[in-house]
Amino acid sequence: MGTSEDDIERLLGKLTPRARALLLSGATTWRTRAEPAVALRELVMSDGPAGVRGQSWDERSTSVLLPSATALAATWDETLVERLGGLLAAEARRKGVHVLLAPNLNLHRSPLGGRHFECFSEDPELTGRIGAALVRGIQAGGVAATAKHYVANDSETDRLTVDVRVGERALREVYLAPFEAAVGAGVRLVMAGYNAVDGTTMTASGLLADPLKSEWGFDGVVVSDWGAVRDTVPTARAALDLAMPGPDGPWGEALARAVADGGVPEAAVDDKVRRLLRLAARCGALGDERPPARAPMRTRDVRALARRAAAAGAVLLSNRGVLPLDPGRLGTVAVIGEHAARTRTQGGGSAGVFPQDEVSVLDGVRAALRGRARVVHVPGPRPDGPAPALDASMCADPRSGLPGVLLRVLDADGAELYAERRGGGRLLEPRPVPGARTVEISARLRPRTGGRWTLGVAGFGRMSLALDGRVLLDGRYPPATDDPAVVHVNPPARYAAAELVAGRDVLLVARRELAPGTGRATVVSAAPPAPDTAASLAGAARAAREADAAIVVVGTTEHGESEGYDRTGLALGAGQDALVHAVAAANPRTVAVVNSGGPVEMPWREAAGAVLLAWFPGQEGGAGVADVLFGRAEPGGRLPTTWPAVLADAPVTRTRPADGRLPYDEGLHVGYRGWLRQHRAPAYWFGHGLGYTTWSYEELRVPPVWRTGEDLTVTVRVRNTGERAGREVVQVYLARPPGPVDRPERWFAGYAAVHAGPGETVTARVRLPARALRHWSVEHHTWQVEPGPCRVMAGRSAGELPLAAEVRASA
Structure with missing residues (x-):
């Protein structure tokens, strides 16, 4: 009722x-x-948007992990995103969650935004459309969605206190617009x-x-x-x-x-x-109201949908005839890079979950070529970044001898109150126990490599780290911030070095005092000695030279893209850049796979035979990437954000406030709009992405008049000029002649995806919403439409628009 x-x-x-x-x-x-x-x-709430964690961080309470929000926006597929929202709703119901704290509708204002991966796009229209689709999918599944973070919360530096100074018009047209779309979709x-x-x-x-x-x-x-x-x-x-x-x-x-x-x-x-x-x-939490019973999704259906999403969001940035790889013509494939074996499936911060499973790119390639071709993996130089948390592959619980670590909770006298075996060294919420004073994590470390290891413990408060009874670290480390993402989820680590012998076990013991205000997180980490860079590069090049094709995977690291921090640069580091250069020089059939949540510099992009952007692809990411590499799926993605060749080219980079204030001086000119205004060419425009066929744009038809307050539908005829069936994302942009109203040189207004076989012609019907024509009048504090001519352009990206026509805006 x-x-x-x-x-x-x-x-x-x-x-x-x-x-x-x-x-x-x-x-x-x-x-x-x-x-x-x-x-x-x-009402039970949980963080999102790539998974539903529930009320606790515990590797034994796993979650389905979808691709990052950037990857979802890159699909340019609202129907698919709705289905993924339904999957999140099913996960929320499974975990007893009524309210999912997603989607994140903030914008990619600067490529340095630390939470870039958790937001959809630089463009308010695309962000609003994809966000609304996710809202619809979540809420159709009986779970409330949450549009966040209202408003202009677009960077992480001093985010608790920053005062964003943004003009009234930019606030309305750019930053508030995605939230208006979410409200229109019924967000709760x-x-x-x-x-x-x-x-x-x-x-x-x-x-x-x-x-x-x-x-x-x-x-x-x-x-x-x-x-x-x-x-x-x-x-x-x-x-x-x-x-x-x-x-x-x-x-x-x-x-x-x-x-x-x-x-x-x-x-x-x-x-x-x-x-x-x-x-x-x-939400079914009042009186007799109860949510209707719904059958849970089958595991194989969940995995198939997550895998499809990873492929649908993958963006083929360039291809010199290398992709797709034909498994029937491959004897040996070299898969190169640490990110290939330890593919980063998600970004850092409160959005993080413990996934049910993680399929790396190496796993995906091996599965795709099993019984057909030999797969060789070479890690290459170690990426820059902190030592990773202990995982079960490198250590054992000293009490049981089983893989993992021993967690103990101690009282003020050091007596054990509680103990259990845990899967790894990243522990965010030990069970609350009365009288608890200290949390202890111990592990028998099994070094496969001898030499100078880096050992660390992360957290706040009094901490110590001992190796075989020898104290390596002991001190008090008060929080330098009250940012909850840093204090409770991603605290900084303190490191020490120790010489270890390959094959000789050592006992590593970390302790942290559970004092008020020091957060919940304790992380114990370990990293073997870094391999010699020159030898690693030589080994990678040799493997590539001896293979029929090479797949080199590079990307960002855990603390490079995370809530609580903005990025300091877009470079992947000298080692990873040198790795791609070396592999591409050794084998022209080299595919560079980029494993990041946001833009990175790619000084080797012209040298690689193909560049594929995988984003943070979720738990089935390696399988989805392999589907694209071997042509089982087309790379469906288009960039939701413009990628610069180098950071210095980007029109907007500032994320750091001055005197507590962060001015949005660029006004309306965010993302590709800023590039156009400054007459700069990026590495890849907003909307860019290749498939496995080619397209010809043949005709754009536009009605003569666009009446205020009404949507407008334009048609675009395109032809598949390649040899494979494919999907094309037809994009439409608007421009107005110079006049009293300041406008972007052009702005995105709508899109439609079409499918066609080889040689076929298809017509895309693109609906342009009435709001695309309006502007906010600061003088009258209301929406207005300026009558007169409006240029309509259609094409493949913000920088490639071969068709144009004119419509007259009329009251």
Whole structure:
């Protein structure tokens, strides 16, 4: 039957003002409060967007891991993204989660953004379309989606305090636009970010009321980012509805007192509680409301969909006749690079999950060629980056002798309160035990290589690291930040060096004192001596020379792309760049596979026979990449973001505030718009991506008049001029002649994907939304449409638009 608005009013009337106020803070880190008086149950929340972690970080509670958000946007396939949203909903239901904290609708304003991989695109229209598709898919599965982080939370440096200065027009047309699309898709929560905009922190910003709740009609819940509420009255008087996490925080009893004292109007609290009750009813957590039973997805179907997504988002940046590789003509294939064997499937930070499984590129290639060709792996030079966390392949629990580590929780006297074997050295939430004072992680390390090893422990507070009883590290390391992503998820490590003998086990013991304010994370890491670079390069080149084809995989490392930090550069490092150069010089049939979440510099891109962008491809990534390499699937991806050849070329790079402020001086000219404005050519334009066939753009048809407030449909005729069937993403951009209204040189307005066999002609029907024609008038604080001519262009990317026609904008 459902809960009506009258039912919500009746339930609201059963609650005292104090009870209402207390409902608006979390009960725990991931749960809202229950209220038996109105049959309100707890709502469980979980981070996304590439997987659903649930309430705890534990490698024994695994999650399906999808490709990164950049890879999802690269599919330019809203139907597929909806299906992936449905998969996330099924995962959420499996884990008892009502609210998924996804999608992330912030923009790729600068290529240095540390959380680039978790956001979709540099373009507000594409971000809005892909984000809305994910929202629809999640919510059709009975789980609430959350549009985050409202708004202009586009970089990580000083993100808790940065004051973003952005003009009213750019705010409306660029940064708010994807959130408006999410509200249009029915999103049930919007998350207010940590940052301030134009002097006011987002949790107290008037933007939560207008345009979000008033103009757009958002009837859901505005939730704070975790720990973003720092005071009581200003945030409660604003349109923020729910302060997370709990139970401690600036709301709770303080909010109840502020209501009793008249500092916060009862009407404001009542509106917040109505929204919370409405959300609970929609999620099946109120009264008799229960979510309908749904059959779980079969494991093989989940894996097949994740594999398809990895291929659909893979972007073929260049191809000199090398791809697809024909397995029937291959005797030996060299797979080169550490990233080939340890493919990075996800970015760092709160979006991280422990995946059910991880298929590396090496695994995928071996499976594809099993029984058909010989596969040789050579790691090459070690990528720059920190030592990885211990995993079960290199160590054993000293108590049981089984693979993994021994976790012990100790009291103040060092007595054991609790112990268990865990799978690796990355432990984010040891079981809470009364009287716990210290967490200890010990492992019998089994070095396969002798020499000078790097050993480390990450965390905050008093920490020590000992090797066979010899203390290597011992000190106090207070948090240098209160950023929860750093404190609780990704703390810095302290390192020491030790000489180890191959085949001789050693006992490694790390301890961290569980003091208040020092977070939850403890990570023990180990790395063998780095191989000689010259010898590694020579070995890689030799393997490539002796093979029929070479696949070299390079990419970023764990701390290079992560929540909590912005990137300092786009270079992969001298070793990885030299590796691709050496392999490509040794074998012209070299495919370079890039394993990153965002742009990287590729000084070797012209030397490689083909360059394939795999992104962070999720748990089935290696299988999906292999499908593309051997032609089982077409590389379906198109770039959602412009890639510079070198960082210095990028029009917008600044992510670091000055005096607490970060000006968005570029205004509307973000991404490809900035490149066009500055008349610069990137390495690869927004929208770029090749398939395994070629296309001719033959005709663009446009109606003569575009009426204000109406969508416009244009048709584009294209011909498959190649020898294979394929998919083409037909893109349409708009431009206006110079005039009193400042505009981008051109801007993306719509797209449609078409399929055709060899020699076939097909017509793409591209719907251009009415909003593509409008601009925000700062003078009148409203949307307006400037009458007159408008140029419509169609093609394959923002930099390749062979067709053009004109339409007249009319009231």
